[in-house]
Amino acid sequence: MEQAGQRRRAATLKDVAALAGVSVATASKALNGRDQVRAETRSRVLEAAQRISFTPNSVARGLLAGQTGTVGLLTNDLVGRFSIPILMGAEDAFGTGKTSVLLCDARGDSIRESYHLQALLSRRVDGLIVVGSDTDPRPSLGDMPVPVVYAYGPSEDPNDLSLVPDNVGAGSLMARHLLETGRSRIAHITGEAGYSAARDRTEGITRALDAAGLSLLGGEALYGSWSEAWGRAAAAVIIDRHPDVDALLCGSDQIARGALDALRDRGIPVPEKIAVAGFDNWEVLATGSRPQLTSIDMDLEVLGRTAAQRLFAAIDGQHDSGTQKLPCRLVVRGSTVPDP
Amino acid sequence: MEQAGQRRRAATLKDVAALAGVSVATASKALNGRDQVRAETRSRVLEAAQRISFTPNSVARGLLAGQTGTVGLLTNDLVGRFSIPILMGAEDAFGTGKTSVLLCDARGDSIRESYHLQALLSRRVDGLIVVGSDTDPRPSLGDMPVPVVYAYGPSEDPNDLSLVPDNVGAGSLMARHLLETGRSRIAHITGEAGYSAARDRTEGITRALDAAGLSLLGGEALYGSWSEAWGRAAAAVIIDRHPDVDALLCGSDQIARGALDALRDRGIPVPEKIAVAGFDNWEVLATGSRPQLTSIDMDLEVLGRTAAQRLFAAIDGQHDSGTQKLPCRLVVRGSTVPDP
DNA sequence: AAACCTAACGAAAAGGTTTTCAGCAAGGTA
DNA sequence: TACCTTGCTGAAAACCTTTTCGTTAGGTTT
Structure with a gap:
């Protein structure tokens, strides 16, 4: 010492x-x-x-220029796995220029959020990216002295610019994949109905099935929680109730892992007899399972990068608004299509 | 528009x-x-x-005071799961005061690192936390105009202050837990030998067994990769070679999940016949399995918080140095001790 | 030789805040 | 009355950089 x-x-x-x-x-x-x-x-x-x-000294330079070359990244769920890729994408987009990122985590607490907001504004950030903890709309920050882009969780105010993953499209994409690979008796196990991500994906799936003249096995989705345990339990129920099911479309990779587990317990071969698919493409879960999981990747890093680009545009005066949906990406693995 | x-x-x-x-x-x-x-x-x-x-305008205030109330957080593996809790802990410790965090991700690229470093210094951060992507020592940044604390990955220079998890202690802790719960024929499956985390944990385990007059089953650890697939494969080998094994001590939760999987395939009850344990306490893996995984938590959030506190102290002139090891925490779940 | 141009450089202001110190008024004491 | 406190307030400097504009010296043109 x-x-x-x-x-x-x-x-x-x-x-x-x-x-x-x-x-x-x-x-x-x-x-x-x-x-x-x-x-x-x-x-x-x-x-x-x-x-x-x-x-x-860029502090002095910033004082003079009125631009600090920093942007605020206000996240609400750093611990969650969704914020990080967005943050990375944004950091990446900024990193190439001479912009730095001030990071704050409000943890879903609006008091803390306004506190951090104050700190960011007093540091005279040139712009702000607000990352939601889920895809549910959140209150707008209102009229800010700097441009704001909402990522992942959209603002309630349509005058704000929000960038969200297209969960409805993602649901359709996955359902079409299952249809194209010959499945028709498709059950849907998903997470909490309180999440718009769950409802949107279900809607997309239902639409795609509709278009093919089909509907979900059992008539509707099974809502539960985003856990392996729920996946196991729900899969067991479905197999008992509908022995002829040929696909378990799960609302997250965790749920899908649980479903795979239940099928293994019963000796049901995947994907030969039943296909299993998840959402989120959480690498460690999707590639660790046997067989590996077909999933939907929300391309959050792209979303983050796009948010950064839009923010730049807004700083340059190109103001844009509305909630824009970014496409998701199907990642096919062994749980829906037999490995060669 | x-x-x-x-x-x-x-x-x-x-x-x-x-x-x-x-x-x-x-x-x-x-x-x-x-x-x-x-x-x-x-x-x-x-x-x-x-x-x-x-x-x-804290920019103006900072210019005058010579202190900006910002610190740089230079990480090398934002995508990895280890940086995030550290980052959260640090953000938390700072958040209560009036310090903001400038986040940079160098991705293990030293060019990018020095680039970001330049940006941070020009922004006149009051201090710097450098987070490694693994626990292997890394080159020192050398003499910096502001205090630096190395977290997770220590600096090679003993004059720098580094904070790392005590992986040797963690290994001993877990081994003692298994011994105390009646296991004696313990095999150790771990990740790549190139990682000091793997070697340190193995050393801790070996020491604890030594102290009990025991040694690892098969005489040494099985090094492989940090994946479920390796856990499955290695567990199968061990069971075949040592049918009397009563504990599989795995170097990570991923490996442990694979081991659990292999045991299930063979109908071997866990923990009754064989106990399984992991490291890292990665919630989604550790609590999603059946039974849930006993694991070691490195308390990275505490590490991050501590790093922030040490940085504050250093900014205040309390300069400290050396590589300090922070204790890890045993989390007991059903894979080593039967649920009540 | 006078007028003019150009290249190179420096003085000073601006940006927003904090702090120091001087000034000023009111009230009290000798 | 003359002097001294005490309590408030404001002018100005300082922080560091960039930019504008003025100045100087040297060379060129008429």
């Missing part, structure tokens, strides 16, 4: 200028490639900057 | 002062609770600030 000597203050432009024997104005121009500097002077400044490892 | 009208410039202290009919100096004092302001004046200022929804 040593006492840190007073940390030397970071080098400033004035130091560089003094060392190079020029004024700060000239030093600034030399470093920023402005063209009113003699070549010899410029190289002298550059060398001086190099020598004292000068790092320009 | 509407063109955004020019966004009104944010209110400044000058605006507040003008509205309240005082100078900016007085307005500042009134808002910051300084005690040289008449009560009546203060309330007039507060009301003015309220009315034009004044938010102090």
